[in-house]
Every structure is written in C-alpha cells, then in structure tokens.
Amino acid sequence: MKLIISAQNPSLEAQVDRRFGRCMWLVLFDTETNQWEAFQNPGASQSGGAGVAAAQFIVDQKAKVVVSGDFGPNASRAFQAAKIEMRRFTDSTTTVQEAVDHFIQDKLLK
Amino acid sequence: MQIAVASGKGGTGKTTIATSLALSLASLAKVRYFDCDVEAPNGHLFLKPEFSESTPAVIRIPQIQTEKCTACGRCVEVCEFHALAQVGKNILVFPQLCHGCGSCTWNCPENVIVEVPNPIGTLERGMALENIEFFRGLLTISEPMPTPIIRQLKKRVHPQPNTINIYDAPPGASCSVVETLRGVDFALLVTEPTPFGLHDLKQMLGILSDMNIPSGVVINRDGIGDDSLEETLREFNIPVLLRVPFDRALAENLASGRTLVDVYPEYRNALRDLYQQITEIVGGKTK
Amino acid sequence: MSTQNSRAKQLIILSGKGGTGKTSISAAFAHLNADQEEPRPMVFVDADVDAANLSLVLQPGNLDPKEFWGGSLAEIDPEKCINCGACSAVCRYDAIFPDPKNDQVQWIDPIACDGCAACVYACPEGAISMVRQQEGNWFQSNTPYGTLFHAELFPGRENSGKLVTLIKQQARLYAEDIQSQCVVIDGPPGIGCPVISACAGTDLGLIVTEPSLMGLHDLKRVLGTLRHFHVPSVICINKADIYPEGTRAIREYAAAEGIELIGEIPYDEKVPRAMIEGKPVTVLFPDSFAAKAIQEVWHKTTSLLQLQED
Ligand code: SF4
Numbered sequence: 048m049k050l051i052i053s054a055q056n057p058s059l060e061a062q063v064d065r066r067f068g069r070c071m072w073l074v075l076f077d078t079e080t081n082q083w084e085a086f087q088n089p090g091a092s093q094s095g096g097a098g099v100a101a102a103q104f105i106v107d108q109k110a111k112v113v114v115s116g117d118f119g120p121n122a123s124r125a126f127q128a129a130k131i132e133m134r135r136f137t138d139s140t141t142t143v144q145e146a147v148d149h150f151i152q153d154k155l156l157k
Numbered sequence: 158m159q160i161a162v163a164s165g166k167g168g169t170g171k172t173t174i175a176t177s178l179a180l181s182l183a184s185l186a187k188v189r190y191f192d193c194d195v196e197a198p199n200g201h202l203f204l205k206p207e208f209s210e211s212t213p214a215v216i217r218i219p220q221i222q223t224e225k226c227t228a229c230g231r232c233v234e235v236c237e238f239h240a241l242a243q244v245g246k247n248i249l250v251f252p253q254l255c256h257g258c259g260s261c262t263w264n265c266p267e268n269v270i271v272e273v274p275n276p277i278g279t280l281e282r283g284m285a286l287e288n289i290e291f292f293r294g295l296l297t298i299s300e301p302m303p304t305p306i307i308r309q310l311k312k313r314v315h316p317q318p319n320t321i322n323i324y325d326a327p328p329g330a331s332c333s334v335v336e337t338l339r340g341v342d343f344a345l346l347v348t349e350p351t352p353f354g355l356h357d358l359k360q361m362l363g364i365l366s367d368m369n370i371p372s373g374v375v376i377n378r379d380g381i382g383d384d385s386l387e388e389t390l391r392e393f394n395i396p397v398l399l400r401v402p403f404d405r406a407l408a409e410n411l412a413s414g415r416t417l418v419d420v421y422p423e424y425r426n427a428l429r430d431l432y433q434q435i436t437e438i439v440g441g442k443t444k
Numbered sequence: 445m446s447t448q449n450s451r452a453k454q455l456i457i458l459s460g461k462g463g464t465g466k467t468s469i470s471a472a473f474a475h476l477n478a479d480q481e482e483p484r485p486m487v488f489v490d491a492d493v494d495a496a497n498l499s500l501v502l503q504p505g506n507l508d509p510k511e512f513w514g515g516s517l518a519e520i521d522p523e524k525c526i527n528c529g530a531c532s533a534v535c536r537y538d539a540i541f542p543d544p545k546n547d548q549v550q551w552i553d554p555i556a557c558d559g560c561a562a563c564v565y566a567c568p569e570g571a572i573s574m575v576r577q578q579e580g581n582w583f584q585s586n587t588p589y590g591t592l593f594h595a596e597l598f599p600g601r602e603n604s605g606k607l608v609t610l611i612k613q614q615a616r617l618y619a620e621d622i623q624s625q626c627v628v629i630d631g632p633p634g635i636g637c638p639v640i641s642a643c644a645g646t647d648l649g650l651i652v653t654e655p656s657l658m659g660l661h662d663l664k665r666v667l668g669t670l671r672h673f674h675v676p677s678v679i680c681i682n683k684a685d686i687y688p689e690g691t692r693a694i695r696e697y698a699a700a701e702g703i704e705l706i707g708e709i710p711y712d713e714k715v716p717r718a719m720i721e722g723k724p725v726t727v728l729f730p731d732s733f734a735a736k737a738i739q740e741v742w743h744k745t746t747s748l749l750q751l752q753e754d
C-alpha cells in the first residue's frame with residue numbers, strides 16, 4: 048500500500064511537515080516493498096489552491112493514505128472523494144520513518 | 158468627478174474624511190458614496206443610509222454537466238487557481254478558490270460546463286443623509302476575495318457629469334486598493350504624522366505613480382507626530398490639502414458615530430475648498 | 445516535559461478595523477517577553493504584509509531580503525500579435541487594450557490582469573504567455589527582542605495571503621528549531637484572504653478593538669471569522685477611556701457572546717510618542733498607564749496560552 052507523508056526534506060530521516068498544502072516535500076512510501084521516493088510538492092509554489100494542487104498530485108499517484116499535521120477543507124474534500132485515508136501526527140518532531148511506523152502500528156490520529 | 162479616499166495604514170480617519178467630504182459636497186452636486194472597504198465597511202455608521210436594494214455579489218463558478226463530461230481533465234489543466242480537481246471520473250469544484258474567470262468554460266472541448274452564481278457577499282444601495290446616494294459592498298465572513306465585490310460595486314452605476322463619486326478605500330496597499338483606485342480621477346490620502354502612517358503612505362504613493370493618478374494629502378491628528386511626513390511630502394511634491402489637529406473631544410464624538418462636519422461645522426467650507434483644489438489639480442480631465 | 449505537544453503555540457492578534465493599536469501592542473509583547481530574567485524563546489511574525497509596521501518598532505539590524513514569487517501575469521508578444529481581439533473577448537477583468545504605444549497590437553495592463561490565463565488559450569497565434577511575478581520580499585530578522593519574520597508585498601500586488609502563509613510557515617519551522625513555545629502573529633486588518641491565512645492553525649486569537657461604533661462593528665466581523673475557523677478568542681479594548689459608552693457596549697457584547705475581556709488599555713499619548721522613537725512603549729515609558737495595562741494583557745494572554753513559566 049502506498050502512503051504519502053508531508054515532509055520538510057526529501058528523506059526518511061527528515062522531519063515531517065505539519066502543514067499539508069504548502070509542505071516542501073511529499074515522501075511516498077510503499078509498505079509492500081519498503082521502497083520510498085520523494086517528490087517536490089507541486090502545491091508549494093502555487094499562488095492559490097496549494098492544498099488542491101498537492102491533493103491532485105497525491106490522487107494521481109494512486110496513494111491510499113496521506114499523512115500530515117492537518118488538512119485544509121479543500122484537500123479534505125478531494126481526499127474524501129478519492130477515498131484516500133487522511134491520518135494525522137500530533138508531534139511534529141517525528142521523522143518520516145517514524146510516521147510510517149506509527150501508521151503501521153495504527154498510532155496516528157484519524 | 159471620481160475621488161478615492163485611501164490611506165495605506167488603517168485607522169487614520171479615511172472614513173471620517175470621506176463621509177464629511179460627501180456631506181460637504183452634497184449641496185453642490187449629486188454625491189454618490191461607495192464604501193469599498195468591503196471587509197470592514199464603516200461609512201454607513203456615519204451617513205446612515207436606508208438601504209432599499211440588496212443584491213448578492215456573485216462569482217460565476219463552473220458546474221459540470223456530468224452526464225456529458227468525458228473526464229478529459231482539460232478544465233483542471235487550464236485553471237490557474239486550482240479551483241478544480243479530478244478524481245476518477247469526477248471533476249470537483251472548489252468555490253472559494255474560483256476567480257470566476259471562465260477559462261474552464263471556454264476550454265472544455267465538450268462544451269459541458271455551465272456557470273452558476275456563487276454568492277460571496279452583498280451589494281447594497283440606498284439613500285443616506287443629505288440625499289447622498291449610498292453604495293455598500295459586504296464580504297461574507299469566511300470568504301477570501303474582496304476584489305470582485307469592489308469591482309461589481311463600482312459597476313453599479315456609470316460615472317456621470319456633475320456627479321461626484323466618492324470611493325472609501327480599504328486599508329493596506331494590495332489588490333483590493335488597486336481595484337478601488339482603478340479609473341478614479343484623484344486619490345485623497347488621509348494619513349497621520351507617525352512612522353507607521355508615513356511608511357504605509359509611501360506604499361500608496363508607489364501605487365498611484367504606477368497608475369498615474371494625481372493625489373493630495375489630508376493630515377489627520379496633526380500634531381501628534383514628527384516632521385518626517387511633511388519632509389517626504391515635499392520630496393514627492395504632494396500637496397497637503399487639509400489638516401485636522403488631534404483633539405480628544407473630536408475622537409470621542411467620532412467614536413459615537415458623529416461626523417466631523419457635525420462636530421465642527423467649519424470643516425464644511427474647508428472640505429469644499431479642498432474639493433476646489435482637487436478640481437484644479439485634475440483640470441478638465443475627469444474620466 | 446514530553447516531546448508530545450512540543451509544537452509552539454500560535455497567537456494571532458487581529459482587529460478587523462485598522463489602526464486600533466495592534467502593532468504597538470505586539471511590539472510591547474515582544475519586549476515584555478524579552479525583559480524577563482529568563483526570557484522564553486519566542487518568535488514574532490508581522491502578517492500585515494502590505495502595510496508592515498512591526499519592524500519599525502522592533503528595529504532589526506541588517507535586513508536580508510529573500511524573494512517572494514507569487515502568481516503569474518499574462519504578457520502579449522507584440523511581434524506575434526495579429527490584433528484579432530480574441531484575447532480581449534475572453535478577458536473578464538477588462539485588462540486588454542490596444543497598446544498605447546502601437547495601436548496595431550493588443551496590450552495587457554498588468555494592474556488589471558488577474559492572471560487567469562484565459563487569453564493564453566484564446567489566442568490563435570500563441571502570442572500570450574504567463575510570466576511569473578516577484579511580488580515582494582520576506583525577511584528573517586534579529587531584533588533586540590527576538591526573531592521577527594516579516595515581509596513587504598510590493599505595492600498593489602495580489603497574493604498577500606500566500607505571503608502570509610509563507611512567513612508563518614518559516615516562523616513555525618524556526619520556532620521548532622529553537623524550541624520556542626510561542627509564535628506571536630501581528631495580523632492584517634479586515635477579514636479577507638490574508639486574515640484567513642493568518643488565522644489558519646492558530647491556538648488563540650486576541651482581538652484588539654477600540655470603543656467606537658466602528659470598532660464594535662468590525663469586532664463582530666473579525667470574531668465571526670475566528671469562530672468560523674475554530675480559533676478561541678479573547679478581546680482587549682485599546683484607548684478604552686476615549687469613549688466610555690463605547691467601552692460599555694463592547695463589555696456587554698463580550699459578555700453576551702461569552703468572550704473573555706482580558707484588558708482595557710487607556711488612551712495614552714506615550715504610545716504614539718514611543719512609536720515615533722521607534723521603540724516599544726514598555727521600553728520608553730514603562731510606568732505609563734498604557735504600558736502597565738499592556739503588561740496585564742500580556743500576562744493574561746500567556747496564561748491562556750498555557751506557556752510554561754520557568
Ligand atoms: S472559472 Fe476560472 S478560476 Fe473558476 S474553475 Fe474555471 S478556470 Fe478555475
């Protein structure tokens with residue numbers, strides 16, 4: 048299963064980024080293969096609609112879960128429509144790897 | 158004649174001057190007052206209009222006729238504002254992001270987008286004190302975009318000869334101020350002699366020179382500050398058209414909703430003089 | 445303390461109406477925090493990006509501008525334009541005219557252009573392109589009272605909301621780096637786009653109002669905005685003695701709405717005097733009425749934010 052985590056840098060050791068739409072990086076992690084890949088968030092550079100731009104990217108990646116600090120109303124609507132699960136971490140010092148682990152241990156907020 | 162009353166910094170007395178200017182000129186010509194500070198409009202508290210007309214301010218947003226949509230995604234691609242997203246076969250519309258530009262409508266190869274009105278505020282019109290025709294725009298709480306409301310408010314009537322249109326601008330120096338200033342003959346800048354007032358006034362002067370609009374200044378709360386304002390005005394060659402000294406009793410009266418010319422009737426003549434100076438600066442060139 | 449909830453609290457200071465004294469109060473907060481025996485590390489943000497004044501009082505030393513690139517505007521290549529008028533027919537912003545320098549081609553007024561790109565697609569000659577605009581600069585500056593994130597939107601530009609989001613985000617990341625407990629945001633006037641951006645994700649709203657019909661009218665609108673975004677709010681009245689009846693009306697309104705009134709600051713000519721000196725009023729006139737009242741408001745605010753005293 049593919050999950051995407053908003054992050055401050057393109058690595059598994061990077062800190063997660065609490066804001067979804069304007070985070071710098073989106074790290075895609077595949078729980079089946081343990082492979083990961085980082086993408087620049089296309090929303091970060093948009094003058095408006097950052098959340099929707101980022102959400103569209105994630106929808107197009109066919110991710111099943113998205114992990115961030117909080118989701119704006121527009122992004123939430125897009126994810127609901129695409130049936131992508133939104134999960135939230137509360138501690139923004141978490142790393143991407145930890146967020147993945149927490150997801151697997153079902154420790155993230157819904 | 159179309160005059161915008163602007164300031165840069167908020168709370169310098171823009172509305173105080175704009176409303177009293179309207180009252181002072183009402184006996185000379187037909188006066189229309191447009192409250193373009195649609196996020197925090199205050200003109201009505203002083204001019205006390207009775208609104209007889211209220212219409213929604215709308216943005217035309219796309220509605221996709223889903224039966225005929227082939228989900229090609231062209232609309233999503235052309236929307237510069239990410240107001241559209243595609244999820245599978247569905248196109249989602251995000252009304253608060255939509256500028257109502259029509260790009261998606263024109264670019265849909267199947268021609269299946271229709272536009273529906275999405276209200277973001279209201280436009281009101283009525284008669285106020287001394288027969289001033291009063292127009293007000295009001296942005297609905299939680300809506301982000303004031304500019305379309307200002308644009309529509311100004312379009313409610315065409316400027317006419319022998320009519321004085323006064324536009325009370327929002328504070329700041331961003332796009333909503335520019336929208337208020339578009340097409341006016343003159344900008345009356347109300348400022349106060351403090352570093353904040355001066356800093357924000359300079360932003361305004363930048364906009365006005367880009368837009369090629371002549372301006373003059375009212376110094377409000379004269380005496381509370383220092384000389385740097387006057388020095389800057391000399392440097393930019395901007396005339397001071399009126400000074401209103403700081404006075405606690407006046408501040409109290411204004412707080413209660415009285416107008417400057419009600420508290421101190423002598424300002425009526427001063428404001429008519431100010432208008433005279435504006436007409437001389439503008440010359441015969443009103444738009 | 446556990447690292448859970450280590451995220452800095454965000455305080456947003458708003459007013460609706462401009463000129464109620466928000467910035468003077470924010471500046472005093474910065475000083476009051478720095479002036480303790482063990483100051484809490486705190487980060488300040490001036491979110492009024494088109495009339496940015498906090499730096500005039502906090503007086504950072506060197507400015508290190510970083511570019512802010514916003515949206516794009518359309519430009520016509522006069523070499524390619526065949527003057528067919530297809531672009532102006534689709535433009536809903538009345539932005540396209542015959543070029544004042546050459547009436548054989550069309551021209552786009554950058555002041556009027558909304559950046560929607562409708563004309564780009566309409567042009568049969570491919571003569572129009574979108575050009576990204578630098579719309580301002582932002583700064584991370586050291587001040588005597590802590591780090592300030594601020595910005596200057598170029599006059600007349602759009603996208604102030606995006607610039608606010610950008611500097612807030614930078615401030616938040618920095619706050620995490622220095623383990624700051626609190627980010628104080630001096631908000632813009634009004635209730636539109638930059639205000640919405642400034643409110644997003646904040647923990648407490650402090651509304652600085654003034655006792656006038658205008659103050660009360662705009663207070664209601666800004667409170668509505670904060671409520672819409674689920675930000676708990678409190679009120680303080682500035683220049684409270686200018687119009688006692690207005691102050692009473694605000695007290696009653698606050699009580700009726702169940703909003704806590706955390707302070708009343710008297711009118712004090714020391715406030716504009718301090719502003720002219722470019723210093724927080726609490727620095728220059730610590731014993732003035734206004735400074736004392738602001739101190740009170742600051743203590744209440746920090747306790748509402750549940751910042752740890754240590
Ligand atoms: S009208 Fe313009 S802004 Fe609105 S959805 Fe269509 S393309 Fe986007």
Ligand code: SF4
Nearest residue numbers: 535557558560561563
């Ligand atoms: S980009 Fe849109 S607003 Fe700008 S000129 Fe073209 S059609 Fe008009």
